[in-house]
Amino acid sequence: MSNIIIPRQLSIEEKYELMQDDAKYEVGSDSDAQNTAVLCASDIKSKPPVPKIPKMFLSSTCVFNCAYCGCRCSRREAHENYCNTPEELAKMAVYAAKTNGRGVFITSAIYKNADITQEMIAESVRIMREELYYTGFLHAKVMPGADPRLIANTGRYADRLSVNIEVARSSGYQKIAKQKNKDNILTPMGEVAKQIFGAKQEKTRFATSQTTQLMAGSTGEDDRTIMILTRALYKKYRLKRVYYTAFSYRHEAIGYEQENLRFIQTPYWRMARLYQADRLMQLYGFTPDDITPEEEPFLQQDIDPKAAWALRHLDMYPVEVNRADYDTLLRVPGFGLTYARRIIEARKYCRLTHNLLSRMKISLKKAQYFITCSGKYIGGSVLDSDLLRSCVATGLNQISITDALSADTTSGCGL
Ligand code: SF4
Numbered sequence: 189m190s191n192i193i194i195p196r197q198l199s200i201e202e203k204y205e206l207m208q209d210d211a212k213y214e215v216g217s218d219s220d221a222q223n224t225a226v227l228c229a230s231d232i233k234s235k236p237p238v239p240k241i242p243k244m245f246l247s248s249t250c251v252f253n254c255a256y257c258g259c260r261c262s263r264r265e266a267h268e269n270y271c272n273t274p275e276e277l278a279k280m281a282v283y284a285a286k287t288n289g290r291g292v293f294i295t296s297a298i299y300k301n302a303d304i305t306q307e308m309i310a311e312s313v314r315i316m317r318e319e320l321y322y323t324g325f326l327h328a329k330v331m332p333g334a335d336p337r338l339i340a341n342t343g344r345y346a347d348r349l350s351v352n353i354e355v356a357r358s359s360g361y362q363k364i365a366k367q368k369n370k371d372n373i374l375t376p377m378g379e380v381a382k383q384i385f386g387a388k389q390e391k392t393r394f395a396t397s398q399t400t401q402l403m404a405g406s407t408g409e410d411d412r413t414i415m416i417l418t419r420a421l422y423k424k425y426r427l428k429r430v431y432y433t434a435f436s437y438r439h440e441a442i443g444y445e446q447e448n449l450r451f452i453q454t455p456y457w458r459m460a461r462l463y464q465a466d467r468l469m470q471l472y473g474f475t476p477d478d479i480t481p482e483e484e485p486f487l488q489q490d491i492d493p494k495a496a497w498a499l500r501h502l503d504m505y506p507v508e509v510n511r512a513d514y515d516t517l518l519r520v521p522g523f524g525l526t527y528a529r530r531i532i533e534a535r536k537y538c539r540l541t542h543n544l545l546s547r548m549k550i551s552l553k554k555a556q557y558f559i560t561c562s563g564k565y566i567g568g569s570v571l572d573s574d575l576l577r578s579c580v581a582t583g584l585n586q587i588s589i590t591d592a593l594s595a596d597t598t599s600g601c602g603l
Contacts (some may be wrong), residue, residue, distance in 0.1 A: 202268070206270060207244055241292065241293055241327070242281075245277075246297075246309055247296050247297050249270075249299055251299075252332075253366060254365040254367075256364055256403065256438070256449075263441075273308075274311035274312040282316055282320045282322045285325075285326075291347075292324070293329070295309075303334060305334075306330065306342065310342040313328050313345040317345045325347050326347050327350065327399075328342050328343075328395075330376050331376075332368055333372035333375070339383060342395075343384070343395040344393060348396070348397045351400060354373070354403055354406075356402060363447050380398045381426055397429075398428060399430070400430055402430055402431070402433075403432075404462060405454030406454075410486050412480035412481075415469065418476075419469055419476050422469075434455065434458065434459055436453065461492070461493060465480070465487055473518070479493045494521050505558045506557075508560050509540050510539055510562060514532055521554045521558055522554030522555035522558075527550050542556070542561045542566055545561065554580050557570055557576055
């Protein structure tokens with residue numbers, strides 16, 4: 189009698205459930221990032237948040253062996269695997285996207301090799317667009333080391349492409365993802381940037397944005413290292429967004445026994461601060477040195493990065509709101525892009541007072557310690573004192589990450 193065990197044929201519902209479980213390892217959209225970031229400070233043991241945009245996997249069987257991933261080839265825990273045909277994946281993805289209404293993220297473990305997987309992803313997205321007439325948002329994954337022609341075939345039908353950088357230091361690949369390296373990650377990332385740029389010039393249909401995901405804490409790096417890397421990625425590869433996730437080692441992984449990974453648990457509050465710091469760089473003109481100077485390379489749990497900067501530069505305050513320019517207003521803790529614009533506009537018509545700012549629905553809760561209005565200061569005697577830190581400290585469950593993440597499009601960012 190034969191010993192071969194033929195895997196059970198999974199139903200669509202079963203595959204979908206398994207996919208959502210695998211999807212917890214990845215951030216695919218701004219709403220997922222918000223979801224991750226709002227988790228409160230001590231919440232390091234809770235399950236990762238359920239993604240808001242459906243992530244549909246081509247395959248859950250990977251030839252790579254990343255220590256943190258549920259799809260890795262050395263996984264010992266009982267886990268049913270699946271591999272869809274492009275037709276199956278396309279149908280399931282269109283159904284999920286239409287049900288969810290926010291779009292869909294097509295991704296995969298590396299099935300056989302990067303090029304075979306990329307080719308199948310490219311075919312899936314082609315079917316979605318050309319045969320199933322799907323017109324909504326489509327984010328597609330690029331495999332590490334994928335051939336540029338296959339990236340082009342995928343990008344032709346996707347709105348967004350992403351390659352995950354994973355670690356903040358290239359030495360980190362050996363520690364948590366031994367088959368990945370700087371080359372097989374940054375080369376496709378550069379290729380995507382080049383193809384997006386080329387398509388814009390030639391006005392051809394292609395994905396318009398690229399994102400990446402970084403796992404904080406896996407290599408013991410400080411936040412300054414992450415900020416410097418993030419800044420370089422935005423600049424060099426013109427990324428739309430860097431997503432941050434907390435490194436979490438769930439199951440003992442073969443091949444990583446020497447790395448002591450089980451002792452690493454990145455707290456979720458760190459993600460919230462990283463997202464705030466990221467927005468300060470992208471939208472407020474802060475530099476990595478502003479946010480994480482050499483002498484203070486870690487973001488702080490009790491205080492947001494902008495307030496921390498203000499406390500290091502108290503000589504700049506208080507700022508007179510009737511005279512300060514736009515960039516100076518943006519450095520006031522509690523004033524975001526919208527508040528700063530609103531103040532500049534209102535100044536054309538009147539002299540601003542605290543009362544008037546409140547009537548303009550500008551919150552002074554934090555800002556009151558850092559401003560004067562027509563020479564008047566209402567922050568009490570805390571400026572220059574140690575008390576100020578506790579006055580502007582933000583409980584992490586009060587962080588307005590939703591505002592921070594969407595500050596470029598909506599009002600009221602209170603960073
Ligand atoms: S390459 Fe991706 S799917 Fe494969 S083990 Fe690594 S993280 Fe998981």
